[in-house]
Amino acid sequence: MTADELVDVEIRLLLEGLQQVYGYDFRDYADASIKRRLTQWLAESPFETFSQAQSRLLREPELFVSLLQGITVNVTDMFRDPSFFRTLREQVIPFLKTYPFVKIWHAGCASGEEAYSMAILLNEEGMAGRYRMYATDIDEAVLAKAAQGVMPITEMQRYTRNYQKSGGTASFADYYTARYDRAILAANLKKDIVFAPHNLVADAEFGEMNMVLCRNVMIYFKPALKERCLRLFDNSLLPGGFLCLGLKETLERRKMGDHYDELVPGSRIYRKRYG
Amino acid sequence: MAKFRAVVIGVSSGGVQALKLLLGELPADFPLPVLIVQHISPDAGNGMAKLLNNLCAIHVKEADEQEPVVPATVYLAPPNYHLLVERDGFLSLSADPPVSFARPSVDVLFESAAAVFGEGLIGVILTGANYDGSRGVQAIKQNGGIVVVQDPDDAETPQMPLAALAATEADHVVALADMAALLQSLAGGGAARRGRSTTSHA
Structure with a gap:
């Protein structure tokens, strides 16, 4: 050996x-x-x-x-993969806007970068106060950090570039206050997000979601656990709801793939069929 | 005699030209899988794989997660992900932080491949401007594999070959133009194994 x-x-x-x-x-x-x-x-x-x-x-x-x-710990960026957030803005938000209120589950949110990116996007598209985002992670310490909404100031230049490439319509600097070496995110980004512990290996689904985001989390799982997660997400999503995966994750060759259509080829944004 | 099972290649600046030349000379039925980390911009998309696939006889594609590793196929690490090999011979991706400032990182691929393929692995370091890959070649040697380094004098940017040569004793140091022939003779049953390198920098 x-x-x-x-x-x-x-x-x-x-x-x-x-x-x-x-x-x-x-x-x-x-x-x-x-x-x-x-x-x-x-x-x-x-x-x-x-x-x-x-x-x-x-x-x-x-x-x-x-x-x-x-x-x-899953490391991510604000507006990681700007093209993904641009597709969300242009192709998904118009559907979400037709609902009076939407529920979003962000599974494996880590320190919250993508949850806050999503909040910025929703607020800019006029959905402030019309959504609740459940941002979950297995690690309670990282959730506590996420809830604070404090990021290293050194990252802001990169995040600003990502934000602009994603089709952001405002000035990114308006979303945070710089203090010493840190950037404190604006309070109105936090108020519609609920951070909560959830273990994808063992815990149950969240009910009646319009959207589930789980990007670059299942790439760390073996096939059987991936299938379990996808079942959880499928059971959580309403018909017509959206499942958002990482750019290198796909529903091809997955059991539940038949019930979903990819919104734009390569976007990894899948819409659950009605019936 | 050890039979090789896979080739891993690490390349950074100057990589597009180097890969065009090297992969362009490999036959469509090259008997091993080839896994490549090229340092590339996070937003680069999969244009590189398409370009190389059009130019080369051997099939070139961007690596997908949970994809089986098969011979006669070149897998490029996708931009902004590390590429790893699992023990069952499938590929996996990771979004872990950059290693040696790189994602994908040569070290990450080489270390995971060394653990899986052991003495069945050929590691290749080509042109590049940093030291990524130098831990990876050590891991390959420790696990019994062999290391091939592009002659620094021949490399567009010599730092990465030099760092690899400083980190371990390479089995072969060759010019890019001779690399495809060397890989073919190694892959063809190991007849060229050890002692036939054209020059020695060790």
Whole structure:
């Protein structure tokens, strides 16, 4: 057995232990990425091997929390993939506007960059006060950060460029206040967002959504867990509702794919059929 | 004798020309899969894969998530995603933070491929202006694979080949014009394995 294969065995044992002790189940996460994230955590820890770390991880919840953050955090940008947000603005919002009130589930929202991007988009399109966005993540610490709506000021230049490319109609600087090295997002972006913990591996669906966004989250999952998530989303969506995936995720070859039409080819925005 | 199972290639600035030349010389029935990370702008779209596919005999495509890795196919990492290989031989993508300022990162692909393919892996570093890939070639060597580096004197931008050569002992250091022939002889059963490199920078 090579050194690398031995590490794989240690990781499998560790994930099994964590599931039994803490109830967090990462056994259905794709191996290569979780290995990379775990290895990074180990390199920054005082431990030499996963076997060594395991004893303390199973006994010390605080240590487990540090690991949890290392393996679940999904990094994203405001208006990541500007073309996606442009399609939302031009092709999806007109449908949403026909409803008096819409509900949106943003699954795996991490520190909230895309949820706030969505709020900016909806507000600019005249839907302020006519929507509620449920932004969920497995990691409560990252949710607390998301709810604060504070971003590093150094990112704002990039986000401004993304925003402009996405078809933004206002001045991006109006959406935040700079304070020292941080950008504090405007309060009116937060008031229609509810941040809440939700575990895609174990928890149930959200009812009667007009839109579900889950971008670049399921790429970290094995096929069976992907199918589970897609079932959750399907059960959550109203007919005519929209499912938004990452640009490299597709419903092709998926069980539920037959009930959905891609709005614009390549957009990864899928509309659920009526009946 | 070890039989090779995959080729991974890392390339940065100067990559378009280098890949045109290298992939253009590979036959349509090249017996191994070829996985490539080229540093590229996040908004670049999939034009690169289409361009190369039009120019080359071998099939070139942008990698999709959860796609099986098959021979005679070139997979390009999509812009703004890392490309990884899973143990079951499928590809996966990740939106994790850039590594060595790059997403996709050569190190990420090489390290995951080294773990899966072990001594069945050929790692290739071409022209580039940074040091991404130097950890990756170490991982390939540690897992028993072989490393091929473009001769820095031959590279449009020599930093990435130089960093790889500083990080590990390359099995072959060759000019771009000789690279396709080398890969073919390696892929054809390993007859050219070790000791036949044209020049040695080690």
